[in-house]
Amino acid sequence: AQKITQTQPGMFVQEKEAVTLDCTYDTSDQSYGLFWYKQPSSGEMIFLIYQGSYDEQNATEGRYSLNFQKARKSANLVISASQLGDSAMYFCAMSPASGGSYIPTFGRGTSLIVHP
Amino acid sequence: EAQVTQNPRYLITVTGKKLTVTCSQNMNHEYMSWYRQDPGLGLRQIYYSMNVEVTDKGDVPEGYKVSRKEKRNFPLILESPSPNQTSLYFCASSLSVQGLMEIGYEQYFGPGTRLTVT
Numbered sequence: 001a002q003k004i005t006q007t008q009p010g011m012f013v014q015e016k017e018a019v020t021l022d023c024t025y026d027t028s029d030q031s032y033g034l035f036w037y038k039q040p041s042s043g044e045m046i047f048l049i050y051q052g053s054y055d056e057q058n059a060t061e062g063r064y065s066l067n068f069q070k071a072r073k074s075a076n077l078v079i080s081a082s083q084l085g086d087s088a089m090y091f092c093a094m095s096p097a098s099g100g101s102y103i104p105t106f107g108r109g110t111s112l113i114v115h116p
Numbered sequence: 117e118a119q120v121t122q123n124p125r126y127l128i129t130v131t132g133k134k135l136t137v138t139c140s141q142n143m144n145h146e147y148m149s150w151y152r153q154d155p156g157l158g159l160r161q162i163y164y165s166m167n168v169e170v171t172d173k174g175d176v177p178e179g180y181k182v183s184r185k186e187k188r189n190f191p192l193i194l195e196s197p198s199p200n201q202t203s204l205y206f207c208a209s210s211l212s213v214q215g216l217m218e219i220g221y222e223q224y225f226g227p228g229t230r231l232t233v234t
Binding site: 004035037043044045046047050091093103104106107108109 | 149151156157158159160161164174175204206208222223224225227228
């Protein structure tokens, strides 16, 4: 069984500063994918970034980067130069890449508030 | 515009009255799924479909039904809704299950349906 843990229910950051949102995972699968999604107050789910378990380089997408530490089973999201529009819920998710289970697992989310 | 649509966006109903939430995608995606989101619990998958006529249970399938007769549509059916099914529901699609799992094709989410069962 897979498990995603996001230990920070809420985070605050000053505009233009960087912030790290924590995500740890547990799986017995050798191959898997890790995702981050953003959910603003309007409710939609927005894909941010993906990291494959065999990717040696950390994924980056604009101001988003994923700090992937496989041995520690962590996949933290780093947002550089925070903007007011980054205020939202952030969900870490994992999908197995093989086997009979095609059920992604989501964490409980971290609420990020960016202060001006 | 590539999108996943859900209808209705908001629904208040009473216990036991059958309802259907529609989901449609225009991206020719093979993989579609339904999630429910409850405060403090994140998203939990209800059902998923890898292609037409292929559906399977997610983590919380009890009380729900789905069908996939066409590639673009994946309706969620609540035969006899109960108050514990009050939730925010999301439909999502991805190019393929292999893409989702192995290549990192993201899931495209619909706007959500807020359901209240009294």
